[in-house]
Amino acid sequence: MGLEHRRVCLPKVRFGVFPGEAVETSAQRRSRTATRVPRDAPGGDMAPLDFEDQRLLGSAPVARGSLLSVGVAGLGYWGPNLVRNLGACPRTELTWLCDIDPDRMELIGRQYPKAQRAATFAEMLADKHLDAVAIATPTPSHYLLAKAALQARKHVLVEKPLAMAAAEAEELVALAREMDRVLLVDHVFVYTPSVRKMAELVHGGEVGDILFFDSVRINLGVFQHDVSVLWDLAPHDLSIIDHLIAQGPEYVMAIGTSSTPHGVEDVVHLHLRYAGGLLASFHLNWLSPVKVRHFMVGGSRRSMLYNELDSAGRLKVYDRGIDVSADPAGIRDVLISYRSGDVVSPRLDEVEPLSRLVEHFADCIEGRAVPITGGEQGLRIVRILEAAQRSLADGSKRVRL
Ligand SMILES: NC(=O)c1ccc[n+]([C@@H]2O[C@H](COP(=O)([O-])OP(=O)(O)OC[C@H]3O[C@@H](n4cnc5c(N)ncnc54)[C@H](O)[C@@H]3O)[C@@H](O)[C@H]2O)c1
Numbered sequence: 001m002g003l004e005h006r007r008v009c010l011p012k013v014r015f016g017v018f019p020g021e022a023v024e025t026s027a028q029r030r031s032r033t034a035t036r037v038p039r040d041a042p043g044g045d046m047a048p049l050d051f052e053d054q055r056l057l058g059s060a061p062v063a064r065g066s067l068l069s070v071g072v073a074g075l076g077y078w079g080p081n082l083v084r085n086l087g088a089c090p091r092t093e094l095t096w097l098c099d100i101d102p103d104r105m106e107l108i109g110r111q112y113p114k115a116q117r118a119a120t121f122a123e124m125l126a127d128k129h130l131d132a133v134a135i136a137t138p139t140p141s142h143y144l145l146a147k148a149a150l151q152a153r154k155h156v157l158v159e160k161p162l163a164m165a166a167a168e169a170e171e172l173v174a175l176a177r178e179m180d181r182v183l184l185v186d187h188v189f190v191y192t193p194s195v196r197k198m199a200e201l202v203h204g205g206e207v208g209d210i211l212f213f214d215s216v217r218i219n220l221g222v223f224q225h226d227v228s229v230l231w232d233l234a235p236h237d238l239s240i241i242d243h244l245i246a247q248g249p250e251y252v253m254a255i256g257t258s259s260t261p262h263g264v265e266d267v268v269h270l271h272l273r274y275a276g277g278l279l280a281s282f283h284l285n286w287l288s289p290v291k292v293r294h295f296m297v298g299g300s301r302r303s304m305l306y307n308e309l310d311s312a313g314r315l316k317v318y319d320r321g322i323d324v325s326a327d328p329a330g331i332r333d334v335l336i337s338y339r340s341g342d343v344v345s346p347r348l349d350e351v352e353p354l355s356r357l358v359e360h361f362a363d364c365i366e367g368r369a370v371p372i373t374g375g376e377q378g379l380r381i382v383r384i385l386e387a388a389q390r391s392l393a394d395g396s397k398r399v400r401l
Contacts, residue, residue, distance in 0.1 A: 071096030075108040079136035085354045091362040125152040143168040155182040160235040162378030169382040173375035182364040183375035187239030191353035194315040208301030213280035221286030228265040254388040255396040313345035
């Protein structure tokens, strides 16, 4: 347990629709977050943690068949989605809710009266019957909270990105291994039916050689003060690619800009170059007046477009491209002919990916599966983000990985 397998295929289960940002509009969210405790307020996200002797509070091994006791920290925008899915999963029991903001605690706590309320993360961890925690607090707090939870021998489901530095992510991966606990990262897109189908087509050889990845993930986004659009949105694309190909990039280049005085990038173009010439390009933007979610995979045999917003057919598989052959007449170096075949939209099941993620978390804890989006994947992604951040700071220079 705690070890990750790179190319694990999911069992054939029905799962589906991505809940994502549709849960709440950015305007609703802005008005709601405006009433929150500011992050730099006393006792803000990084409320002091006292984990002395937490190792002694380790939870007992989970008996198969019994419910897993799980607590959720962070009840802001995304946390309630985890709460809802952990509360609905027949294999988990939502025993604790935790938020340092009493208003959020009251709002969400009211809907789950059986769950105990913790004003601090340490209070929740002190419950020796608690098996696992889900962490949906702001990104800069992931490392410290996940570390404390692992030290307290809890299994951890943590939001993306795993940490803000590769050294921190490495430490978490090592700690999970040492403690023999599951460390799973909520790279939720990997659990969508579209990405699962893409993986099936890539690994089954139907796409052929992958020639490029191209993604546009833009909208009028909710500004984060503690992370840039790179750290906020790129983990989605990077985790999809990581799931599709068993290869890391050779180098990274990024260019970006910030429209606000605090200098946090709100528009970033990110490029990854892989061995053999494969190129992955991402356009990430919080300032776009329109919302676009296009993730394209160009292959030598088939190409695919995953458009999360197209509910009539999120995934389309194109038999379009070029065929390259030698010129029998010897006049040209090569002959290029165009293929313009069918476009197919595969039928995809409709089950919320977060519910699949929660089931998978339970499987991992019970030793029935190894994490698909485990700490190792989280670390690979943080390494790329860190390299991209260096490139941004250094005039878009190539940064080798
Ligand atoms: N997987 C996804 O698709 C997805 C989508 C949105 C956000 N996220 C991730 O979820 C995380 C949270 O994002 P958000 O938009 O919900 O943020 P948010 O600011 O809306 O909510 C964070 C909540 O955590 C609480 N909190 C802060 N420090 C805490 C602490 N030490 N202990 C307990 N509670 C604490 C805050 O009071 C707040 O209610 C981020 O890491 C983000 O990247 C993931």
